[in-house]
Amino acid sequence: MAANFSWIRAEPHGIHVVPADCWIDPSEAVERALVTHGHADHARGGHGKTIATPATLAIMDLRYQTREGAVPVGYGETISLPGGVDATYIPAGHVLGSAQILLEHAGERVIVTGDYKRRPDPTCPPFEVTPCDVFITEATFGLPVFCHPPVEQEVGKLLKALRDHPDRCVLVGAYALGKAQRLIAEVRAAGHHDPIYLHGAMERMCRLYEEFGVGLGELRLVSDHTKDDLRGSLVVCPPAALNDRWSRRLPDPITAMASGWMRVRQRARQRNVELPLVISDHADWGELTRTIAEVDPAETWITHGREEALLRWCQLHQRRARALALVGYEDEDD
Amino acid sequence: MEEFATLVDALIYTRSRNEKLRLIAEYLRQTPDPDRGWALAALTEGLSFAAVKPSTIRNLMMERVDPVLWALSRDFVGDTAETASLLWPELIGETGAPPSVSEAVERLGAMTRVSVLSELPRLLDRLDADGRFALIKLATGGMRVGVSARLAKTAFAQAFDVAVEEVEEYWHGLAAPYPELFAWAAEGADPPDTENLPLFRPFMLAHPLDETVVDLKDYVAEWKWDGIRVQLVHAGGETRVFSRTGDDISGSFPEMAGALTIPAVLDGELLVQGSHQGGEAGGAASFNALQQRLGRKTVSGKMLADYPAFVRLYDLLILEGEDLRALPWTERRARLEALMPRLPADRFDLSAVVDADHFEHLAEIRMGARDEAIEGLMLKRRDSPYVAGRKTGLWYKWKRDPLLVDCVLMYAQRGSGKRSSFYSDYTFGCWDGDPEQGAELLPVGKAYFGFTDEELKQLDRYVRNHTVNRFGPVRETDKSLVFEVAFDSVHASKRHKSGLAMRFPRISRIRWDKPAEEADRIEALQALIRD
Ligand SMILES: [Zn+2]
Numbered sequence: 039m040a041a042n043f044s045w046i047r048a049e050p051h052g053i054h055v056v057p058a059d060c061w062i063d064p065s066e067a068v069e070r071a072l073v074t075h076g077h078a079d080h081a082r083g084g085h086g087k088t089i090a091t092p093a094t095l096a097i098m099d100l101r102y103q104t105r106e107g108a109v110p111v112g113y114g115e116t117i118s119l120p121g122g123v124d125a126t127y128i129p130a131g132h133v134l135g136s137a138q139i140l141l142e143h144a145g146e147r148v149i150v151t152g153d154y155k156r157r158p159d160p161t162c163p164p165f166e167v168t169p170c171d172v173f174i175t176e177a178t179f180g181l182p183v184f185c186h187p188p189v190e191q192e193v194g195k196l197l198k199a200l201r202d203h204p205d206r207c208v209l210v211g212a213y214a215l216g217k218a219q220r221l222i223a224e225v226r227a228a229g230h231h232d233p234i235y236l237h238g239a240m241e242r243m244c245r246l247y248e249e250f251g252v253g254l255g256e257l258r259l260v261s262d263h264t265k266d267d268l269r270g271s272l273v274v275c276p277p278a279a280l281n282d283r284w285s286r287r288l289p290d291p292i293t294a295m296a297s298g299w300m301r302v303r304q305r306a307r308q309r310n311v312e313l314p315l316v317i318s319d320h321a322d323w324g325e326l327t328r329t330i331a332e333v334d335p336a337e338t339w340i341t342h343g344r345e346e347a348l349l350r351w352c353q354l355h356q357r358r359a360r361a362l363a364l365v366g367y368e369d370e371d372d
Numbered sequence: 373m374e375e376f377a378t379l380v381d382a383l384i385y386t387r388s389r390n391e392k393l394r395l396i397a398e399y400l401r402q403t404p405d406p407d408r409g410w411a412l413a414a415l416t417e418g419l420s421f422a423a424v425k426p427s428t429i430r431n432l433m434m435e436r437v438d439p440v441l442w443a444l445s446r447d448f449v450g451d452t453a454e455t456a457s458l459l460w461p462e463l464i465g466e467t468g469a470p471p472s473v474s475e476a477v478e479r480l481g482a483m484t485r486v487s488v489l490s491e492l493p494r495l496l497d498r499l500d501a502d503g504r505f506a507l508i509k510l511a512t513g514g515m516r517v518g519v520s521a522r523l524a525k526t527a528f529a530q531a532f533d534v535a536v537e538e539v540e541e542y543w544h545g546l547a548a549p550y551p552e553l554f555a556w557a558a559e560g561a562d563p564p565d566t567e568n569l570p571l572f573r574p575f576m577l578a579h580p581l582d583e584t585v586v587d588l589k590d591y592v593a594e595w596k597w598d599g600i601r602v603q604l605v606h607a608g609g610e611t612r613v614f615s616r617t618g619d620d621i622s623g624s625f626p627e628m629a630g631a632l633t634i635p636a637v638l639d640g641e642l643l644v645q646g647s648h649q650g651g652e653a654g655g656a657a658s659f660n661a662l663q664q665r666l667g668r669k670t671v672s673g674k675m676l677a678d679y680p681a682f683v684r685l686y687d688l689l690i691l692e693g694e695d696l697r698a699l700p701w702t703e704r705r706a707r708l709e710a711l712m713p714r715l716p717a718d719r720f721d722l723s724a725v726v727d728a729d730h731f732e733h734l735a736e737i738r739m740g741a742r743d744e745a746i747e748g749l750m751l752k753r754r755d756s757p758y759v760a761g762r763k764t765g766l767w768y769k770w771k772r773d774p775l776l777v778d779c780v781l782m783y784a785q786r787g788s789g790k791r792s793s794f795y796s797d798y799t800f801g802c803w804d805g806d807p808e809q810g811a812e813l814l815p816v817g818k819a820y821f822g823f824t825d826e827e828l829k830q831l832d833r834y835v836r837n838h839t840v841n842r843f844g845p846v847r848e849t850d851k852s853l854v855f856e857v858a859f860d861s862v863h864a865s866k867r868h869k870s871g872l873a874m875r876f877p878r879i880s881r882i883r884w885d886k887p888a889e890e891a892d893r894i895e896a897l898q899a900l901i902r903d
C-alpha cells in the first residue's frame with residue numbers, strides 16, 4: 039500500500055480529520071464538525087462550526103436551535119478546510135439533506151458515507167458512486183438476512199389493510215425524520231390521496247420537507263380530530279408512541295411499523311406490531327456489498343452497525359477491510 | 373402454499389383471539405381439499421416427516437452459505453427456519469410455480485434421508501422467503517403460531533357454522549387431512565362414523581360455586597382432586613387417554629392405555645400413587661410427583677416404577693356401545709360402581725362421595741380439606757345428564773379458600789392485545805428478611821388478572837409515575853405498592869431465586885394503604901409449602 043491514510047483517524051467519538059482538526063459526525067461537541075445528515079446519532083448540537091448541506095442545517099436548527107456557526111455546502115460543492123484538506127458533499131440517498139463526505143488530502147481520497155441506501159426515494163437525490171481509496175461505510179443492516187423488499191410491495195400491504203378495515207385505522211410507527219416523509223410520499227405515489235393524520239411530534243419535520251420541495255399531500259393533526267374522523271385513515275406517529283397512551287384516542291388501530299428490522303419476525307413481535315412493513319432508509323446486505331464492489335476502494339472501513347459480517351464478506355472477496363469501533367451510534371428505529 | 377404462508381404470518385403477528393379465529397375460518401372456507409386439511413393438521417398437531425430434521429436444514433444451508441455468515445445470521449434472527457428462509461439463495465429465471473400445501477406434504481412424505489438433500493431444495497427454490505419459512509416450519513413439525521387445538525376447532529366450527537362440540541366429537545380419531553370432517557361440515561354429508569373409533573368426547577365442566585347455596589337433597593358432593601382431568605376411551609380395540617383440552621396423552625401414560633380393555637368412555641382424575649393425598653379410596657402423591665410424568669413423549673421403566681399412575685373415576689359416559697350421557701348422574705354412578713370390579717384395581721379407583729348432613733356440615737369438611745392437599749369439592753346435581761361444557765346449575769366446583777399473602781409490586785410489563793397500552797402484567801415479591809435491616813425483595817410470582825378495568829387504569833398510572841428503570845416493555849417500579857395476592861398453593865422450585873413457585877396467583881386486593889415494609893416475608897410463603 040502506498041498510502042497509509044495517517045491523516046484520518048477513527049477515535050471512539052468520531053472520525054478525526056487530523057490536519058484540519060475537524061470531526062465527522064462527532065458524538066461530542068467539537069470546534070469544527072462535518073455532519074453527514076440530521077439523524078440524532080450523527081448530528082448533535084453545540085459545535086463551534088457545523089459544516090453540512092443546507093437541508094441538514096435546517097433540520098439541526100429545528101432540533102437544536104443551532105443557527106450559529108452553520109456553514110452550508112451544497113451537493114457537489116467542495117469546501118477547503120485548514121491543513122490542505124478538501125471536503126466535497128455527495129448525495130447519499132438516505133434522508134433529506136444526507137451526504138457522503140469525500141475528503142481529499144495529499145493525493146488520497148477518503149469517503150465517509152454516513153448512512154445511505156441505493157433504492158429510489160422521492161424525498162432525496164440518489165446515492166452517487168464515487169471512486170476513492172478508503173471507503174468508510176455504515177453497516178446498520180450488515181447481515182445477509184436483510185433484503186428489503188420493493189417499497190411498492192410494502193406500501194401495497196399498507197393500503198390493503200386500510201381498504202380491508204374501513205372502521206379501524208392503520209397506525210404506522212415511522213422514524214420522525216426521513217422514514218415518515220418517505221412513507222407518506224410513497225403512499226401518495228401509489229395513488230392514495232386521502233388526508234393523512236400525524237402525531238404532533240411529526241408536524242414540523244413534515245413542514246420542513248415541504249419547504250424543501252417534497253410534496254406530502256394533505257396532512258392533518260390527530261389532536262384536531264375525533265375518533266370517528268380517523269376511521270379508515272392512515273395515521274403516522276413516532277415508533278415510541280405506537281403502544282403508548284396516546285394511541286388510545288384512535289379507533290381500534292392496526293399497529294404497523296415501517297422499519298428494516300421488521301424483516302425479522304421476532305423483532306416485529308417484540309414491538310407488538312401486527313402489520314410489519316419492511317421499509318428502510320439504510321442499505322440492505324445486497325446494497326452494501328454491491329456498493330463496495332462498485333466503489334472498489336483500496337480499503338473498506340466498516341462502522342455503525344453489524345461490522346462483523348460485512349468484514350467477513352470483504353475477507354471472502356479478498357478486499358482489505360477493518361471494523362471501526364465508534365461509540366454513540368445506535369440502532370435507530372429504522 | 374402462498375395462502376398458507378400468508379396465514380402463518382398473519383397468525384404470528386395477530387394477538388387478538390377473535391382475529392385469529394377469523395383468519396383461520398376464512399382460510400378454511402376459501403382453500404380447497406385436501407390443502408385445508410393438511411394446513412389444519414400442520415397448525416394444530418404438527419405434521420412430521422421422518423426425512424426432515426432441524427439438522428437437515430442446517431446441512432442444506434452449510435452447502436450454500438459461508439458458515440461464519442450463517443452463524444452470525446442465526447444468532448441475530450434466533451430461529452433456524454427463519455434464518456434459512458431469508459438466506460436461501462434465490463434462483464434467477466424460471467423456477468416453477470409454488471407447490472400447493474398438499475403437493476409439498478406429498479413430496480416431503482416421500483423423501484428419504486438421502487433424497488431430502490436434493491428434493492427439499494427443489495421445493496424451496498419454488499417459493500419466496502415467507503413461503504420458505506412456512507414450508508420449513510411445516511416440514512420440521514413446529515409451527516408455534518399460537519393456535520391451540522381448541523382454537524382451531526372453534527375456527528372450524530365458525531367457518532362452516534356447525535357446533536364446536538360436534539367438531540370436537542368427530543375430530544379425534546380422524547386422520548389428516550380430515551376429508552370426512554370437511555365433507556360433513558362444508559358439504560353437508562353424513563357425520564363421520566364414530567362408533568368404532570377411540571374418540572374424545574367433550575368434558576362436562578363446572579361453574580364456581582361462589583355465593584350459591586345448594587340443597588344436598590338435590591346435589592351430591594365429591595372431592596375435587598389435585599391431579600389432571602382425563603378421559604379414557606377404549607373403542608375399536610384401541611385405548612386413548614385424553615387431557616382436558618382433548619390432547620392425546622396416551623404416550624405419556626402407557627400403563628393407563630393398557631389398563632382399559634372394555635369398550636367404554638370414562639371420566640376421572642389422573643394421579644400418581646403415593647401417600648400424600650389420602651381419602652378413603654387410597655393414597656396419591658402430590659401434584660409435583662405427577663408433574664414428573666407430564667409432557668414426556670417416552671417414559672422410562674424407572675419413571676413407571678417410581679411414579680405409577682392411576683385414575684380416580686368420576687363418571688361413565690359410554691359403556692359397550694351404550695351412550696349413558698343422557699341418564700341422570702345417580703344412574704351413571706350406579707353403572708360406574710357396577711363396572712369397578714371389572715377394572716384392574718391397581719389402575720382405577722372410585723372418587724368417593726363425601727357424606728354430609730347439610731350444607732354447613734359440608735363447609736366444615738371443606739375447611740379441613742387443605743391439609744389433604746385436594747383442590748376442593750365438586751357439587752353435582754343428582755339428576756344431571758352429562759353435557760359438554762358448563763351448563764349453569766348442574767355442576768359446581770367449590771374450591772377451598774385461596775391462600776393469601778401480601779406482596780410488593782416490583783416490575784410491570786405491557787399487556788397484549790387490547791391491553792398493549794397498559795402496564796397490566798405484574799411481578800411481585802416478598803422480603804427475604806427484615807426490611808428494616810436491609811432485607812431485599814425477591815420475586816415470588818406474576819399475575820395479570822384479579823383487578824377491574826378502573827383499577828387497571830389506576831395501576832397503569834401508578835407504574836408510570838413510579839418507574840425507576842426500563843427494560844424494553846418492562847418497567848421496574850420503586851417498590852412501594854402492596855398487593856394482596858391470592859393463590860391456590862405454593863411449591864418449592866429451584867428455578868426461582870426465592871425458591872418458590874405459586875400456583876394460580878391473582879391480585880385479590882390492591883393495598884394502596886399498606887406500607888411496603890409491612891408486606892410478607894418469604895418465610896411466610898415457605899410455611900405454606902406442602903410438597
Ligand atoms: Zn441516519
Ligand SMILES: [Zn+2]
Pocket residue numbers: 077079080153342367370
Ligand atoms: Zn445512523
